[in-house]
Amino acid sequence: ATRAYFGSTQLLAAEDGSPVCVVNEGEYCMMNTLDLAVDQGFFEARFFPWFSREILDLFADRHHFVDELKVLGDTRLHAGGVSFCHDMGVRNRFAAPGTSSYELPDLDGCFSHMTFEEACNWTLLAGIYLAATADEAWCRGRRILLEGLVTGLERREHPERKYRDGCPGTDSARCGTGSEITTYDSLDPALAQTRRNLYTTVKLWAAYLALERLLRAAASPEMAHRAAGGAARSAVAVESWPERDGILPAIAEGRNASAILPAVEGLVYPVFWKDLDAVSPEGRYGGMVRKLGRHLA
Secondary structure, eight states: OHHHHHHTEEEEEOTTSOEEEEEBOGGGOBBSOHHHHHHHHHHHHHHOHHHHHHHHHHHHHHSEEEEEEEOTTOOSEEEEEEEEOSOSEETTEEOOTTOOSSOOSSOSSTTSOOHHHHHHHHHHHHHHHHHHHOOHHHHHHTHHHHHHHHHHHHHHHOSSGGGOOSSOOOEEGGGTTSOOBOTTTTSOGGGTBOTTBHHHHHHHHHHHHHHHHHHHHTTOHHHHHHHHHHHHHHHHHHHTOOOBTTBOOSBTTSSOOOOOGGGGGGGHHHHHTTOGGGGOTTSTTHHHHHHHHHHHO
């Protein structure tokens, strides 16, 4: 895996001489695929966390956007928030700013947009970077973006505060007539839909926890408090998830009862930054952790 990683990386130079870091997605050759970057971040954190920082900054400066949101059954578009593209291009060709080589409109499966999850992924990669480096100066420099992510994730639960329940509940308007997918797009259909998805709900919980830490480091305590409130909502959502035959169905709407292991994936992030209380059955999210434990068993 280490040899494959290095064989897929490039260190380029921009016209002003500044570094441009690229990790190619193996034989697919997509550049800095964000849902891979958040996984590789653990490896980079151990050996060269500056590489993750360069990728975070390149996404923030060139491949982020602010979108609008669709609510199921509502013909209006609602204010959305900041998010990031799936990738930066393919086969040594950078995509235009604010776009990727992968995401297309009017689809419900592969090649649709992953807007919600990429917002979580950038946030979680930033959380990994902070845990590895304690680089609070970087957080302060990205304070406005981090605050925008709290607002954006809240709206992706629902544009109206009274309907927010800790679950992703919208689709980006970039999807057109289609709907958002997750980064598990080509596996079980239960992992394709972002809305009311157990996997993305736990990942949202982890992203809110990351934002709480990042915003405290950025000297933004009020927004850190809002992020903590988001984590509490998501934990309650999982704790109250409907059960079927002892497991938690992948989609809360009752349409898909698949049992998915990625439901627990989000727990790894607080483990990495040593917030062990967050993943303890007796901790502040103990009800959620115990329920996920029974699901996993």
